Amino acid sequence: MVEITLRVNGTACTGPAEARKTLADFLRDDLNLTGTHLGCEHGVCGACTVIVDGRAVRSCLMLAVQAAGSEVTTIEGLAPDGGLGVVQQAMWDSHSFQCGFCTPGMVMQAVAFLGDHPDAGEQQIREALSGNICRCTGYQSIIDGVLLAAKRSRGR
């Protein structure tokens, strides 16, 4: 066990982590942040995507001990007041989910991507979300939601 400290959604969090524990399991089991979903647990589905030091990463492919000292944002951190962030609201308005399992990963990937590419068009958004699998929607409504979020963020 190693004692690790990291900042999650703006708050310093400390806890013991076995070396083999992934960041995803640490967030879910130790910090009770169960909004980060685990689908495949081997880096294929994208459901566990979180933002670490400003970059989208798959939290099932990073050890918790590797996140020590990092700044992590999870789905719970996007709207601390209990409301919805811009991407979440736009995806709500666009019916971007059905069962909702992939949604946290989709949202985190979209937030990270739009942060770096505010002017992204449909093709770029499709490529940016290509690592996130959804088994319900057929993706169209997700793309619509992210496009709407991009448009709203640009203030048009």
Next chain:
Amino acid sequence: MKLPPFDYEAPRTVSEAVELLAEHQDEASVLAGGQSLIPLLALRLAHPAVLIDINGIEELSGVSAADGWVAIGAMTRAYVAEESETVADALPLLAAALPLIGHEAIRSRGTIGGSLAHADPAAELPAVARALDAEFVVRAQSGERVVPAAEWFEGYLTTSRDPGELLVKVRFPAAGPGTGISFQEVARRHGDFAIVGLAVSLMVSEGSISDARLAFAGMSDVPVRAAEAEDLLVGERPSTELFDEAARRATDSVDPPADLHGSAEYRRKVAAALVRRGLRTAADNAGERQ
């Protein structure tokens, strides 16, 4: 699945890492970006007794150019190389291949050295390294040695790295004037491993091809050069007929694998199309680099 238990070491210097490798040899796995190794652990396909995490070794990251070569530290992450102006200026072939690696979140963590040491034959970077005759710098307790790309890739997920050695950096020759490049691939969706990939680098001087390099991904258990096509191209002027013949020669001599993504025959057809497309693109952009 959850990862199997292992002892965890996080050295801060290359010497410490090499000391650990000398002690544990093939009982140890080196953890770089983790985008291939952690899935292997999760699927219980790898069971290292010790994981040597090199993420904290600062001297292993960075891109530097000197004497016509660009050296990329093994721990340099894919997105850092993708954003590097040195890479964009001096290594256009690598710059073209980087955005095709996995997905955004994979490139946030995945590293240049990790991909090349993992040696997946369908991955982009091994094909680029093979096309450009990159040099692999490995360090052991006994010292450093340099392995040419032609001797680095030994088989499926297998390199000539000794278990006591750490890949510290990879050197690529900088592109000269008249260099045209193209990285082509066909995959089921953006970010997937290529069914077939092709790295092309041509040098065109006074209207004729003076150097030609073609390396396939996904066509064998290692990245392979299309030597017969390269020999044909050198000394000739770019033309559709020449590129058609190069595509024929490049695909006559290969024996591609068959799997659920495509039959051997399909791979050969795709490869021929990529050779024609890649050569045309590279010949077209060769003129832009003076």
